[in-house]
Amino acid sequence: NYHNSIQAFEKARQLIPGGVNSPVRAFKSVQADPIFIKKAKGARIWDIDDNEYLDFVASWGPLILGHAHDEIVEAVKEAATLGTSYGAPTLIETEMAELITAMVPSVQKVRMVNSGTEATMSALRLARGFTGRDLVVKFAGCYHGHADSFLIKAGSGAITLGLPDSPGVTKAAAQNTLTAEFNNLESVKKLFEERGHDIAAVILEPVAGNMGVVLPEPGFLKGLRELTEQYGSLLIFDEVITGFRLAPGGAQERFGIEPDLTTLGKIIGGGLPVGAYGGKAEIMNQLAPEGPVYQAGTLSGNPLAMAAGKVMLKTLKDNPKIYAGLERKATNLEAGLSANLDKKGIPGVINRIGSMMTLFFTQEKEVKSFDQAMKSDTARYASYFKKSLESGIYLAPSQFECLFVSDAHTDDDIQCII
Numbered sequence: 001n002y003h004n005s006i007q008a009f010e011k012a013r014q015l016i017p018g019g020v021n022s023p024v025r026a027f028k029s030v031q032a033d034p035i036f037i038k039k040a041k042g043a044r045i046w047d048i049d050d051n052e053y054l055d056f057v058a059s060w061g062p063l064i065l066g067h068a069h070d071e072i073v074e075a076v077k078e079a080a081t082l083g084t085s086y087g088a089p090t091l092i093e094t095e096m097a098e099l100i101t102a103m104v105p106s107v108q109k110v111r112m113v114n115s116g117t118e119a120t121m122s123a124l125r126l127a128r129g130f131t132g133r134d135l136v137v138k139f140a141g142c143y144h145g146h147a148d149s150f151l152i153k154a155g156s157g158a159i160t161l162g163l164p165d166s167p168g169v170t171k172a173a174a175q176n177t178l179t180a181e182f183n184n185l186e187s188v189k190k191l192f193e194e195r196g197h198d199i200a201a202v203i204l205e206p207v208a209g210n211m212g213v214v215l216p217e218p219g220f221l222k223g224l225r226e227l228t229e230q231y232g233s234l235l236i237f238d239e240v241i242t243g244f245r246l247a248p249g250g251a252q253e254r255f256g257i258e259p260d261l262t263t264l265g266k267i268i269g270g271g272l273p274v275g276a277y278g279g280k281a282e283i284m285n286q287l288a289p290e291g292p293v294y295q296a297g298t299l300s301g302n303p304l305a306m307a308a309g310k311v312m313l314k315t316l317k318d319n320p321k322i323y324a325g326l327e328r329k330a331t332n333l334e335a336g337l338s339a340n341l342d343k344k345g346i347p348g349v350i351n352r353i354g355s356m357m358t359l360f361f362t363q364e365k366e367v368k369s370f371d372q373a374m375k376s377d378t379a380r381y382a383s384y385f386k387k388s389l390e391s392g393i394y395l396a397p398s399q400f401e402c403l404f405v406s407d408a409h410t411d412d413d414i415q416c417i418i
């Protein structure tokens, strides 16, 4: 007897600790009533109260082609007949690996897992196994999933929950994690000067999507590449957000910098749970049984997920027009919003690269660091979020306006948001 979204939320809260999933929990952080989805297609969703929304959340996650993409639906139906037997691989996983290694420049070998968190955890374990070192450098505001060490000064959901320092992280995770400042190469150099030969890896979001969209300053990624090479540490790009989004080969293709390891998630599964990590063959060969680093996963590479991911990646690989369309729509969106802010005298900064765009309500002139991102006016955002929802526009309930355009958004949809 929970036939509307408010009742459904109450019921879910009784049964599912942690608030169902982060977006629903985040609804509370902006003091809005959550919606529960009944049906979705393209850029539209319908909730169980029969309201229709123009959706800008799914495209922030995996659905860069929109909801219920016909070919993905068909492929998943077909794959359901293949079973998901542990230890009995299907051809489809190898076909996925072929696509990933063809698309992502630095990835020669790739291992499937079930989420972005698993991908980043596994990549770090591999980096430690490969280098024989303990320490990992991460950046304040970069989010790499919900494993302990990643929550130290994390962005995204952890900020929403008011846990930027995550007091609950285990001692070992905290001791082995050093935190630097994004776009501040000097802060990383200092850590390397002090403890460089104990540092297994530097991990970062090459475009920091979890503190809004914060772009790497010119020279920052290259500087990290040189520093890690100098000290024999690995450079890991967490491309869970940027992968397949900024270019078929993600941020590393866009910026022309090749990391040692790459983690992937979101888009890679076409809406089903898939993560992956990959990189240079000599590093990936450390995985058992060839090497000492253990990796498993009952459902890793399962055909349902692989089928959805395969259609997604193949569609992106074979249709460069999609990227041109995303760029055009996102450029129009940025120009329209910027003109609107000026006209209304609302202070704000827009950061954008490709289809990734964030509007910060802030008095700052620019947002290039975690500290600047944290100064955005979340109360103003919350009020816009609620107003948008009431007028049928579903935005990411984050602490910024994250507007990631998808192939399913039409030019009219863009005008609607503006």
Ligand code: PLP
Pocket (backbone or CB within 6 Å): 115, 116, 117, 118, 120, 143, 144, 145, 146, 156, 205, 209, 210, 238, 239, 240, 241, 265, 266, 275
């Ligand atoms: N890394 C980045 C950059 C992410 O944005 C996320 C999730 O938002 C993760 C890792 C964790 O991925 P998942 O939520 O699939 O575990």
